Amino acid sequence: MAADRPDDVVRLGHRPLIVSDIDEVVLEFLTPFKLFLESRQHRLLPSSFRLTGNIVDLENGEAASEATVRALLDAFYDAQEQWQTPATLVVNTLAELSAEADIVFLTAMPPRHAAKRRALLDALGLPYPLLASEEPKGPLVKHLHGDRELPIVFIDDILRNLHSVRDHAPSCLLINLMANAEFRALAPVPDASIHAVTDWAEAARLVRFHFGLPTAQN
Incomplete structure (x- = not known):
């Protein structure tokens, strides 16, 4: 199966955008x-x-x-x-944020598994558009956001993906989130341009501040 292209599965409104990885971010991996x-x-x-x-x-x-x-x-x-289950707080957090922003999942898994992932996300109450691609994430995020003058956030557990997005979409707020504490302790330390968080409550506060939204809900 060929990789999804953003134009094929995503239709954005005139709202801020959250692009999130899935494994170790939205789903426990x-x-x-x-x-x-x-x-x-x-x-x-x-x-x-x-x-x-x-x-x-x-x-x-x-x-x-x-x-x-x-x-x-x-x-x-x-x-x-x-096997896979939602990361702590992710379902309710994204449901709240979806009232204010568009949400797109960008997963690096082989596209041949995308249909099963789509079914799993839907069953878990995570119905947001899904892009499955093994291409670098920076160009995909840049293409997805285009030249819109609206806030954008990218959330991922792997620094090379965050660096790729930083290089191609420099206005993007970058958040490093990894659900597994054991591997998080072994991960490289992100530089000052990337915000490291430990859970979705912390991520949501950063997102809402970046979007200029009240943070009291989180």
Whole structure:
């Protein structure tokens, strides 16, 4: 399946825009992925901020190869509705923010899994437009927002994605959010242009301030 293009699935109003990653931001990823790995006779033992090299085959004690990690990720995404759950506070927070802004999900998962992700998001009360692409996120966000003179926010757990958006949409408020505290502690520290938060309540306060909205709700 080809990657979605913004013009195909997103119609923006004349409102501020929130673009958010999904895994580890909107949906729990690492916690359920660890449980999934155990069901496949593997274990995640994080000693660095990456998957390859940190996943161990329980049968022989060896680190899983990059090809094996890719295959495990693919199997996990194929069964995501059985494992993934919403990040804390995300459903209500985005519902409140959607009254004031357009929301678009931009996920880096292989597009062939997008239909299952769409069904899962809908079932969880997260009905916002979804773009699935493995292309760099900066050009996609720039194309999505265009030349609109309206506030924009981008939320992601991976710094390279935040840097890509910063390079292509410099007016964007950048928020670094990762649900899993264990991996968050191993992550590189963002620079001053990126706001690191630990949960959606903190993210919402930043978003509302950036949009010039009252923050009392959060």
